[in-house]
Amino acid sequence: MGSSEVSGRGRIYSFTVVRQAFDPSFAEGLPYVVALIEIEEDRTVRVLSNVVDVDPGQVEVGMPVKVSFEKRGDTVLPVFRPATSDGRVQ
Amino acid sequence: MEGREVAVVGVGYANPVRVGQPGIDKLTKTACVAALNDAGLVPADVDAVVQYSFGGVRADSPTATSAQRLLGIPDLAMYNDIMGSGPSGLASAMDATMAIASGAADVALVYRTITREAGHTGAPREGPNLAEGGMQWTAPFGYSGGIMMSIAMKMRRRMKEYGTRQEDFGTIAVNARQWGKDNDRAVLRDPISIDDYLSCRPIAEPLLLLDCDYPVSGSVAAVLTTRERAADLKATPVLVETMAYGTGSDPDWIFAGDFVFGGTRSAGHRLWSRTSLRPDEVDVAELYDGFTHITMSWIEALGFCGIGEFGDWVEGGKTIGPGGALPLNTHGGQLSEGRLHGLGFLTEAVLQLRGQCGVRQVPNARVAVVANAHGPQTGAMLLRRD
Numbered sequence: 001m002g003s004s005e006v007s008g009r010g011r012i013y014s015f016t017v018v019r020q021a022f023d024p025s026f027a028e029g030l031p032y033v034v035a036l037i038e039i040e041e042d043r044t045v046r047v048l049s050n051v052v053d054v055d056p057g058q059v060e061v062g063m064p065v066k067v068s069f070e071k072r073g074d075t076v077l078p079v080f081r082p083a084t085s086d087g088r089v090q
Numbered sequence: 091m092e093g094r095e096v097a098v099v100g101v102g103y104a105n106p107v108r109v110g111q112p113g114i115d116k117l118t119k120t121a122c123v124a125a126l127n128d129a130g131l132v133p134a135d136v137d138a139v140v141q142y143s144f145g146g147v148r149a150d151s152p153t154a155t156s157a158q159r160l161l162g163i164p165d166l167a168m169y170n171d172i173m174g175s176g177p178s179g180l181a182s183a184m185d186a187t188m189a190i191a192s193g194a195a196d197v198a199l200v201y202r203t204i205t206r207e208a209g210h211t212g213a214p215r216e217g218p219n220l221a222e223g224g225m226q227w228t229a230p231f232g233y234s235g236g237i238m239m240s241i242a243m244k245m246r247r248r249m250k251e252y253g254t255r256q257e258d259f260g261t262i263a264v265n266a267r268q269w270g271k272d273n274d275r276a277v278l279r280d281p282i283s284i285d286d287y288l289s290c291r292p293i294a295e296p297l298l299l300l301d302c303d304y305p306v307s308g309s310v311a312a313v314l315t316t317r318e319r320a321a322d323l324k325a326t327p328v329l330v331e332t333m334a335y336g337t338g339s340d341p342d343w344i345f346a347g348d349f350v351f352g353g354t355r356s357a358g359h360r361l362w363s364r365t366s367l368r369p370d371e372v373d374v375a376e377l378y379d380g381f382t383h384i385t386m387s388w389i390e391a392l393g394f395c396g397i398g399e400f401g402d403w404v405e406g407g408k409t410i411g412p413g414g415a416l417p418l419n420t421h422g423g424q425l426s427e428g429r430l431h432g433l434g435f436l437t438e439a440v441l442q443l444r445g446q447c448g449v450r451q452v453p454n455a456r457v458a459v460v461a462n463a464h465g466p467q468t469g470a471m472l473l474r475r476d
Contacts, residue, residue: 014250014349016242017295022235034231034239034294036344048344050231056295061250077230 008067009040009083010047017056031056037065037080050079058082091364093191097320097327098183098473100129100313101437104203105275106306106428111205114309118152118203119160121309126161129313130324131197133161136313138168138195140182142202142432145173150208151309157201168195177335177469178202178378179310179432180462184469186314187330196315202433203309228344235294237465240343241381242297248350248383249296252398256296260287261407262382262418263300263425268411270422272450277428278304284406301382306428310437328440331367331457331472334360341466353468354384354391357461361470362393369393372472373455374442375416376435379423384464389418392459392470417452432462436471443475 015035021027033051038044051059052070059082066083069076102124104117118141126132139158143151152160154169168189172181179202186198221229233239248254264284270276282300291299320327336357339347346352362369369392377388386400394416395403403409410418421427421438439458441447461470 014243014247016239016246016297017292018232018239019292019294020235021232022238023229023232026232026234029232032232034233034243036243036349046345048228048231048233061246072230075230079231 004041006039006041010037010065010080011040012036012051012059012061012063012065013038013046014061015051015059017059033059035059035080047078049077051082052079053081091191091330091332094193095317096187096190096314096330097317098312098314098330098436098440099320099323099325099327100125100127100131101440102126102128102311103275103437104309106277106308106430108206108277108306108428110307111207112307114149114152114203114205115156115160117307117309118157118201118311121201121203121311122157122161122199125199125311125313128325131313133163135197136161136163136199137166138186138189138198139163139166140170140172140185140189140198140200142172142176142179142182144208148208150205151201151203157199168198175467177432177462177467179430179434180436180460180469180471182433183312183314183436184333184335184471187333187471190314190316196319198314199311200314200433201309201311202431204307204429204431206305206307237343238297238302239294240465241383242294244350245296245383251350254386254398254401257284257288258401258404259301259382259386260284261404261410262379262385263287265407265410266379266419266423266425268407269420269450270426272448273421273427276422276426277306278426279422297381300425303380303424303429306430308428308430310430310433312433312437312440326444326475328443328473328475331474332361332364333469333471334364336360336468337466343465346466351387351391352465354387354461354464357468357470358388358391358393361472365472367457367472367474372416372457372459374420374439374452374458375418376420376439376458376460377418378432378435378462378464379419379425380429382425385419385423387464388461388470392461412450420447420450420452435460435462439473443473
């Protein structure tokens, strides 16, 4: 095991469109997309994140996405946006 | 299985309730006393107690030694509190089976008590401000509600890989009510149609409200002993043919090697490798339905149809309903009876094999399969009547 730098590109392995907030601090953001992203460099490696800036109805399994970093409160989180297959954010 | 042959000789319930909080000691005592009475045994006969609970700060099931005190059992040769991991309530019976088969104990009392509060993962809750441990990778993205979003993503992936349709999941929800209407313990007994299912409230798409079991307070207990001892007892003994656990590789609810099936496939394979019985000899199946996806996984993992073939196999529900080739969750499962968390699948199988299920009895049931849980913590038992 070790770490290595990756491109930030990946594809949606699976996702859910969340309609009910179980944690009240996420209620304002409904509906939102929680997804498992398989990273481009190794498709057996998946990360859990949000897919943002997209109509939840347009999200599909296999959709190419690219990481971007979003400030939420005091933290910066890696989230994903739809991308073209060469990795450009749409 | 190696060792002494094991039989289930008693089952008991504290009936599930939707409202009120009867208290976990009272629920446990009610179910355990009923199971002992059913077996024709008294507390002094018991020398092992095993229970399953979620653990944590607010207890949802009393510890084994608490139950020992409650019931006045003189001493225990074996006891265990299984918490959090393990194949839900069935874990208690699997543990007891090993204790009896090995000779560590002779008469085991097992139970799963649960409260509506503990089973109500969908309730809005105040989480910690700081996500710690594994939750740091999930909670900041709004991943909450227990395993609900994991199950939703498994459903979506399944649909993509195998062409499973939303209504295929719905056949399991409709089937539960169809059987549950004849179970006096069941809390949701009104029939539903596939249209009711498809039009119900989405929780985390594609997971719908009717894909989820219903939280209740209640308790289920069972008594297990040797086949030899069982011969002297009043009820028809139900024998444990074999059993198997499974975790799958990289066991985890989210980052598992086999995301869609978790450990169900390895448990299924292992189960059939330990018996000469075959899937087509099973008369009744009681397969965990905390979420419909779990039941569907077990049907395929246990080889009742090929992987990905549930939709064709189920014939709109005909296969699993009354008179079907594989009567499934004949008590209505947890979708109808309520979320008793696993052990109720075993006790229903026992009642079916004894022929005591009244209107919902499967004629001449001799072999039953029971399975619990999904993801990294699965288990299954194969039961038979001589």
